[in-house]
Amino acid sequence: MSNAHHDATPPAWAEGLLRFVVRRDHRDSISGDLLEEYRERILPSRGAASADRWYVRQMVGYLWRATWVWAVVFAAAALLRDALDRFDPPQSYYLRSLVTTWVAIALFASAGFFGARRTRSFVGGVLAGCVMGLIAAVITVTASTVMLAIAHDPATMDAIASGGGLDETFILPFVIVVPGTVFATIAAAFGRLSTLGWRLDSI
Amino acid sequence: MADTLGTFEQAVLLAILRLGDDAYGRAIMTDVRERLDREVAAGAVHATLERLEQKRLVHSKLEAGTPIRGGRARRYYRLQPAGARALENARHAVNALWRGIPRRLLEGMS
Numbered sequence: 001m002s003n004a005h006h007d008a009t010p011p012a013w014a015e016g017l018l019r020f021v022v023r024r025d026h027r028d029s030i031s032g033d034l035l036e037e038y039r040e041r042i043l044p045s046r047g048a049a050s051a052d053r054w055y056v057r058q059m060v061g062y063l064w065r066a067t068w069v070w071a072v073v074f075a076a077a078a079l080l081r082d083a084l085d086r087f088d089p090p091q092s093y094y095l096r097s098l099v100t101t102w103v104a105i106a107l108f109a110s111a112g113f114f115g116a117r118r119t120r121s122f123v124g125g126v127l128a129g130c131v132m133g134l135i136a137a138v139i140t141v142t143a144s145t146v147m148l149a150i151a152h153d154p155a156t157m158d159a160i161a162s163g164g165g166l167d168e169t170f171i172l173p174f175v176i177v178v179p180g181t182v183f184a185t186i187a188a189a190f191g192r193l194s195t196l197g198w199r200l201d202s203i
Numbered sequence: 204m205a206d207t208l209g210t211f212e213q214a215v216l217l218a219i220l221r222l223g224d225d226a227y228g229r230a231i232m233t234d235v236r237e238r239l240d241r242e243v244a245a246g247a248v249h250a251t252l253e254r255l256e257q258k259r260l261v262h263s264k265l266e267a268g269t270p271i272r273g274g275r276a277r278r279y280y281r282l283q284p285a286g287a288r289a290l291e292n293a294r295h296a297v298n299a300l301w302r303g304i305p306r307r308l309l310e311g312m313s
Binding site: 035040058 | 227229232233244245246253265268271272273276
């Protein structure tokens with residue numbers, strides 16, 4: 001192996017993100033394993049660009065494993081609301097909006113709280129909440145598009161229009177990530193504090 | 204009865220057993236990849252190791268890193284008695300499934 005490979009480094013942003021996604025007490029060993037694999041096997045056999053892509057894929061894998069369950073639950077809740085509004089439009093959307101909003105807040109907060117507890121990192125919790133929202137938005141918009149392709153008769157289109165229009169279907173899932181991340185941030189602070197409290201108790 | 208091990212968990216535990224004192228994260232990853240003859244995600248191996256440690260089937264300790272990994276510590280894993288029992292149970296379960304199936308039955312179909 002050449003010295004060039006010995007000193008090569010993966011994308012700094014990906015390494016930085018990785019360190020916030022994994023448990024604090026495993027950060028060094030996991031990032032070390034990945035760096036060793038990157039330098040000893042991937043880089044010599046695939047070249048720099050491909051090795052960097054490999055590293056980013058590994059990092060995304062850790063991020064996905066940390067957030068996909070919350071994201072799928074979130075997307076399922078959003079899609080259920082979407083389907084109800086389309087196929088069983090109510091007189092008033094107040095109750096449905098209230099329930100959906102609180103479910104969204106609870107899920108962002110849970111992802112932030114448990115993300116911070118698992119990683120023992122405040123930033124890890126914030127990241128978990130934000131990424132969970134983005135993955136859920138992609139799932140929701142994709143599934144909504146499929147639903148729209150299947151059912152787009154005048155009655156359904158009227159129901160969509162009276163429920164907020166297509167903007168609400170395609171843009172809101174991404175817009176909601178911003179306030180959602182605020183809730184995840186607050187919950188992440190509590191999650192991190194709870195791990196500090198556990199440590200103080202155990203002394 | 205102890206937890207049933209999945210195939211990937213068995214692969215990771217067997218790698219730890221095979222590697223002995225050299226069983227750290229990347230070495231386990233390499234062993235699993237070679238035995239299963241396919242690429243494995245580092246995250247899958249590390250998540251499995253974390254789960255096995257939570258189940259107390261393995262125990263880990265940190266040791267000094269090497270220059271190739273930027274001096275970052277290596278986490279070495281060791282099989283615990285409960286892990287050895289779980290592997291033994293998994294082997295018995297597979298053997299019991301195969302008992303009474305003559306080789307010719309498969310050979311005639313392949």
